Amino acid sequence: MDTSFSNDYGEARAKFSDAARSAGAVMSSFGLDKRGPDGIELSTDVAWLGPRTARAVMVTISATHGVEGFFGSATQTEWLRRVKSKSAALPDEVAALHIHAINPYGFAWLRRTNETNVDVNRNWVDFTKALPPNTRYDELSQDLCPADWSEASQAQTGARIGAWIKRQGPEGEAIYKQAVSGGQWNHPRGLFYGGRETSWSRKTLTAVLTSKLDLAKRVCVLDFHTGLGPYGYAEPIIGFHRDTPDFARTRSWIGAGAKSLHGDGSVSSEITGDSLSALPALLTNAVADTVALECGIKSLNEVALALRADAWLHAYGDPLSPEGRRIQRQMREAFHSDDLIWQGMALGQGLAACQAALGELRQAVANERRG
Secondary structure, three states, X not given: OOOOOOOXXXXXXXXXXXHHHHHOOEEEEEEXXXXXHHXXXXXXXXXXXXXXXOOEEEEEEOOOOHHHHXXXXXXXXXXXXXXXXXXXXXXXXXXXXXXXXXXHHHHHHOOOOOOOOOOHHHOOOOOOOOOOOOHHHHHHHHHHOOOXXXXXXXXXXXXXXXXXXXXXXXXXXXXXXXXXXXOEOOOOOOOOEOOOOOOHHHHHHHHHHHHHOOOOOEEEEEEEEEEEEXXXXXXXXXXXXXXXXXXXXHHHHHOOOOEEOOOOOOOOOOOOOOHHHHHHHHOOOOEEEXXXXXXXXXXXXXXXXXXXXXXXHHHHOOOOOHHHHHHHHHHHHHHOOOOHHHHHHHHHHHHHHHHHHHHHHHHHHHHHHHO
């Protein structure tokens, strides 16, 4: 069976490129001046399908968090494989823009972060101003990312983290999750580090969107993620606050189960420096909706342990060592599943989200025609 899922970045890139060419897409690539395992070239690849003058465009983005790219890549590839069929064809006057592996380094090396340990989804802040503080992360930083990753160190740091959580009171677990994953800008070797300057991935995504969508008036963006939530369920997360007309508009097509990224009980913490909130401001001529699909696999504790191990590995260890390979497998298992049931659930929801976006864009075109 020629599944749209892949075993690694190189295979994912090849499948996406083949599917895009077969669909007749116009393609472009943006090379990163780093290499992946075994010296493989790294690139963000872009496929445009539909009229260049389209005023309504669906945008999909994979691998914002590198290792999470398997889900998004498979959805993009499968959509491109099906688009020639009558039932899946693009609506008239609607285009699709697929951005594959916006963080190719993380995808190739099985990391959430990029080539400088920056979390691309905490990097969309204004670097000309004072960076956001995160004093709770500062308190936890030494235990979250110790220089020693022995079993004894893991037990000791885990106990201290547990004691910190207990001191926060009844809401300790939620406070801890927000402190760790909300974003921090003081610890370059740490978790969820937003960086000190605009990342290559942010620059590339900005260039792609502003150049390709200059004529668009209506845009729906889907960004694919994994790692949080129930097994196999892809929660739609909207980049607007819940009490806004923008949120209501987006939820009307993505579904009533969608949550706001901002204090709405989503599986995600409330993030600073995320792309979902930032992208609409780039598209000044368009009404743009932004949605992340977050598909769960492992428990939150297993995911957190994998992230801590990965941070240690790339700060103090050797990714090519046997221990490095083990931690990379741990990361892959935390953010992707080879279980065919999980893959079927994820892919079905990914494709359904694409069809929902295209339905909204078809309606937008019809409304514009009616004036």
